[in-house]
Amino acid sequence: MKKVLVLFKNNADLDLIMKSYLCLKKNFGFDIVPLYIRDITYRTPIRETLVNSGSATELLNEIEDESILKVKKVLQTYNINKELLVQSEVSAETIKTLLKTADLIMLEQGLSLNELFLELLKILYRPVIILRNKPLSFDNISIVSNDGVKINKSVYNFINLFTSSTIENVHVLTWNCDYEKHYLLELLKNKGINGELINFNSKDDTIKNFYFALGKSSLVIMGNLSRSFFFEKITNRTGLNILENINTPIFIG
Template identity: 35%
Template sequence: MMRRVLLLFTSEGNKDSLIKSAKFLKENYGYEIRPVYVRDVQREEIIPTSVEGMVLDPGSGVMLTEWENLERDEVKHIQESLSQNGLENTLGKEIGFVSDVVKELLKEADVLILNKGDFFSENLISILKNQYKPIIMVGKNPLNFKTVAIATDDGTKINKSATNFCNLFENIETFTMISWNYKDEDNHLMRFLREKGKTITFENYQGDDGKESFYNRLKNFDLVVIGNLSRSYLFEKITRRKGINIIENAEATLFIG
């Protein structure tokens, strides 16, 4: 069965890691890659006063022209890099609010793959809040499944994410399930996955000291499966929910199903 990845490029993030991640999915799982570059209309409302060291006059048209020239070069570089990595599909180009464009294009894809970046951008928050298909957020290194963790509170959101991951990547048999202040004997997801034939190692961290160990441990994995956010990012931020902390601090690639 053919599955399709929507490969999202914007003016932010590491493009090379994204392309190598898409190549990994095509070569190892036969995914069709649909690359798209989205020019964010919000960006034109906040044009920087300098581009790569050049001071620009806010009162002239130079800023926008220089930005467009740089963007044109970037799009050309992305297309060349896609071809060099065996991803021959033409890079689509869209203009609009990034989250709105993604929401529409994702109707014809199985998975969205994007760059996590070093901080929570407004675009990323909007995409996560309106998620309805699995998302792979590429971290510092390109995607691979050598070591996979599941960060679990045994809730419905992580259950859904883990199930979607296993359905998309059926050959992954070994997982490390990591929890903070939760008992393994109560974990329904662990029992469910073991009944599916998966090999699960369970690690549970306790107390305030265990919290730091929990987050540090996640840095040792190539990919971490987490549950999706609620629609209220601000609520999760204020209450310091695990999902927000993981996304903000993780160096690994994240799967949100």
């Protein structure tokens, strides 16, 4: 059975996460490994006394306890009989260890790209699904491609991970990629998937048009961000800007 490590934190959109997990369970038989990352970070303001600081820490602990209880109740509501793992001071290395027995990791991207989130994207050796505002769906898939090795790897891992999928058509979006041959299209064809190539370029289009096209998808497949096409081709931050500017779930393999 395939397993997905699902990360929860305080103020997480629990319905978004659970609906996305049920999509994986219903369509591909994934089992869940739920992990709650407890926030113990508290920085004492200059004006606070030690007594006040202690009170604030207690309040933070109470908030975290309530949040953990909410996650447990939501798991019960969705008839998921799994123990919620709770860990404090979670690092990227901790996640790497937990992933040794999982096939996929899924997490919600908050409004800000914190250090742990960005570090995870750099070191993960399993595919990741990043959620933001829209529940996961496989109805309308787009691929952001420069026909490089990293996006080829992501697409290959996606196809192998979701082998029971009935995906027949995908959109392949490019930016300033005027190649005579796009090898990713051939890979898709070999796997029985029709890829429709849609070219965007800085001469005729704006980056907002590009984001808008991606936003119409139900799922976007990207390459790893560490040394991706986007860092080199657009603004040295566009890979991250995509994460900040579209509400569509993203798969990085």
